[in-house]
Amino acid sequence: MQKIDQACVNTLRFLAADQVEKAKSGHPGFPLGTAPLMYTIWDRFMSYNPADPNWFNRDRFILSPGHGSALLYAMLHLAGYDLPMEELQNFRQWGSKTPGHPEYGLTPGVDVSTGPLGHGFSMGVGFAIAEAMLGAKYNKPDFPIVDHYTFGLTSDGDLMEGVASEAASLAGTLGLGKLIYLYDDNKITIEGSTDIAFTEDVEARFKAYGWQVLRVGDSEDVEAMAEAIKEAKADTLHPSLIIVRTHIGFGSPKQDNASCHGEPLGADALAATKEKAGWPQEMFYVPTEVKEHFAAKLAGCAAAENAWNALMEDYKVVYPELAKELTDRIAGNTLVNLSALEAIFKDTSKNATREASGDIIQVLAAQLPELVGGSADLGPSNKTIMKAGGFFSKLDRTGRNIHFGVREHAMGTVLNGISLHGGFIPFGGTFLVFADFLRPTIRMAALMGIQAIFVLTHDSIALGEDGPTHQPIETTMGLRLIPNVSVIRPADALETAAAWQQACMNKHKPTCLLLSRQKLNVLHAYADVIHENAAKGAYVLSPAKGEARVILIGTGSEVQLALEAQAKLEAEGIGATVVSMPSWDAFDRQSEEYKASVLPEGVVKFAVEAGVPYGWSRYTGSEKNVLGITTFGASAPGGVMMEKYGFTADNLVAKVKEVL
Known part of the structure; x- marks a missing residue:
């Protein structure tokens, strides 16, 4: 030496x-x-x-x-x-x-x-x-x-x-x-x-x-x-x-x-x-x-960077459109038109939020050249394939879709690396229950304050026949425990559009999108309120007709269950307000005044979510005021599963009456 x-x-x-x-x-x-x-x-x-x-x-x-x-x-x-x-x-x-x-x-x-x-x-x-x-x-x-x-x-x-x-x-x-x-x-x-x-x-x-x-x-x-x-x-x-x-x-x-x-x-x-x-x-x-x-x-x-800067200046002259696109990507200049995403579903009455997400990805892929991603060999199930994106491979570096293979843990770390490099909004998909494979990488993304989007489908026991090995019970709550992670469980296609917009704008944190396998009604009757408020994390979706005696808080597919229960309670003269809460973390960032307007004191709160009830007491005051699930699931059609585990409007009404 x-x-x-x-x-x-x-x-x-x-x-x-x-x-x-x-x-x-x-x-x-x-x-x-x-x-x-x-x-x-x-x-x-x-x-x-x-x-x-x-x-x-x-x-x-x-x-x-x-x-x-x-x-x-x-x-x-x-x-x-x-x-x-x-x-x-x-x-x-x-x-x-x-x-x-x-x-x-x-x-x-x-x-x-x-x-x-x-x-x-x-x-x-x-x-x-x-x-x-x-x-x-x-x-x-x-x-x-x-x-x-x-x-x-x-x-x-x-x-x-x-x-x-x-x-x-x-x-x-x-x-x-x-x-x-x-x-x-x-x-x-x-x-x-x-x-x-x-x-x-x-x-x-x-x-x-x-x-x-x-x-x-x-x-x-x-x-x-x-x-x-x-x-x-x-x-x-x-x-x-x-x-x-x-x-x-x-x-x-x-x-x-x-x-x-x-x-x-x-x-x-x-x-x-x-x-x-x-x-x-x-x-x-x-x-x-x-x-x-x-x-x-x-x-x-210094000379090396100066030479590159000079090269970029010449590049801007010869290839102005590409230069602007690359500069915007490096700077992270991302704008997502929420109305354009919502418009996808104007003629849709019912779909699974995973399907809605897949449709949204196609529109975003056209709007955002920086959007890249794939799935841990579950693209057709997660609906994560950009149809016009091509596949990145040894022979084709231009593809925007990535075949990660059955490698959830590596998929997460690779997404983090792509995000850290700069110039991209990366996403990766798998089933929600397999977020446990991803948990260390989601935590590292949160710790570093970087953008990565995790598309986590089949979000509850309603996925059905695959049984308890594939049915997430505690996963949603576990993800909410990680600091600086945005966890969003949308109620329908319109909330899914808002969730994707938030995910694309979350430059300094990872986002977990929790999406349903089963089809859900598109809540067209509430389109305006969803457009204005979904990004706030929780909002009054359907106010009581008179004075509210109870506030029903739902996430994901259970919001629609809450709407059914609201109608039954109102028919019995019990005023009920439905609050959709797709994202705890987004709601917690709102002003105290806003939070009080959504969940005012003096009114009973009752939450419904097809997962463990632990933690909901921060909003309901007691875990008794939650319809959840504390056991593993079973193998049966999704509708049967929800009925057998008590996720029906009639059972929700009965539970609310017990509390009242």
């Missing part, structure tokens, strides 16, 4: 180890072992500009084992991002920009939040898909407007996770040649040697997935790693995994030992490590030549 390379690598190592030591918390083993890998990528290959961390055509970098965050922060600091030494010294402390795992939107230069192993690896597949899609549409001869790579570090732990296996299989199938990972093959996990739980041939596995697999035997050989990355870049038909034999805790007394994974080295061991490397004992030491090495790169970083 050249002298300057060794100095830079050691600077990264010890800045990371010093962060962990000062914080008395963190993971020093990974940074000590993989600093040469990080350095090789950033020094030899990464195209970036620290003065503009969000420059669109930059290469993306993913630290999939996010517990090694101290190494990434050291790299970003040296590379010139707005991450001063004080932030490194404040590692893992309150209010710092250097949290225990990288957080997108908090730390300049962090392209993705990582921590749950396998997620970063899988989101990188989304990055690569996004780059390929945009390039296929907007690149023209002499105008490589979208042309960048996704690089990353991955680990034994990542590759044990099922989500990474799903995503790796998909990436190989799609031939994502601009995806390049260096694999930290250190053969150590928290519990000891990887041999205790992980003995497969990773090289053979990834070759079987359709990846190019390369090997570097010495993690200290920067030039060998650089040659491997060049070889990876030369293969445009396959994603690349470069296996690098590394040593956790390199150079320390704890090298190749699990004990250096998740705790500071300790003062004595850190001092010994520095002494062995011929490194000063001074904490947070950066040699002058290292500062100068990275400072010398800044002009080139």
Whole structure:
């Protein structure tokens, strides 16, 4: 290793180890072992500009084992991002920009939040898909407007996770040649040697997935790693995994030992490590030549972005319409005409909300070139296929539909990656009950504050004959528990139109659309009130004829049940108001005055939803004031299911009378 390379690598190592030591918390083993890998990528290959961390055509970098965050922060600091030494010294402390795992939107230069192993690896597949899609549409001869790579570090732990296996299989199938990972093959996990739980041939596995697999035997050989990355870049038909034999805790007394994974080295061991490397004992030491090495790169970083900006200006002259469309997509300028969506159903009397969603997707696809998506092999059931969109594949990068295969977990992470890349509104479909496969990815989307739309159909026991394995009981309530997620369960086609509009406008949160298998009446009689109020999350759909003694609150298909019960109660002289509440979170964001106008004090509230009743007491005052279900379902036609479990107008009326 050249002298300057060794100095830079050691600077990264010890800045990371010093962060962990000062914080008395963190993971020093990974940074000590993989600093040469990080350095090789950033020094030899990464195209970036620290003065503009969000420059669109930059290469993306993913630290999939996010517990090694101290190494990434050291790299970003040296590379010139707005991450001063004080932030490194404040590692893992309150209010710092250097949290225990990288957080997108908090730390300049962090392209993705990582921590749950396998997620970063899988989101990188989304990055690569996004780059390929945009390039296929907007690149023209002499105008490589979208042309960048996704690089990353991955680990034994990542590759044990099922989500990474799903995503790796998909990436190989799609031939994502601009995806390049260096694999930290250190053969150590928290519990000891990887041999205790992980003995497969990773090289053979990834070759079987359709990846190019390369090997570097010495993690200290920067030039060998650089040659491997060049070889990876030369293969445009396959994603690349470069296996690098590394040593956790390199150079320390704890090298190749699990004990250096998740705790500071300790003062004595850190001092010994520095002494062995011929490194000063001074904490947070950066040699002058290292500062100068990275400072010398800044002009080139700025020049790369300036050249791209100049290319864009010429592109605007030659291809003005494409340039405007791409610029709008990058900026996230999305406008959805709700009236146009509602107009689809003017002659429709009854349909399932999943069918309504499918019709809406066709209109949105024509309006929004940024809309892309697919399903976990359930497109015909989820109604998620854009009929004029084509299918993205190894042979056709222009398609807007994605065959995710039976890979719900990877589908979610890929959607997150596409969203993070920018220029897209991504959606993915499956049955609502399988949202449990998606839950970690929905949570990560919420944590990062990014847009992803999850189309979750077959939303209750009314799906019928498939039985309890496919009938979601607790799923809806579970999704509502995740902060910063919009959960919308529309009552009919018109509310579904409003839900899709909200989902497309929710730029800083994921949206879950919960849709019915069974057909529902289109509530044309209430079209105006739905148009004006559905986005508020809850609203008075049908007021009582006189004084209301009870407010019936419904979601989804049960809103129509509430309307039937209202008519029966009114016939008995019991004033009843029906409130449709498609979205708890949207309603909770409304003003106190508005919420009081919908759910005034002094009037009994009674909710009906084909799911667990737990949680509804926040609106009804008591879980006794809820018609729900607390057991698993059964296999029978949907109508029979609803009747057998008490979701009938007569039973709802009887339950309300008991409360009154």
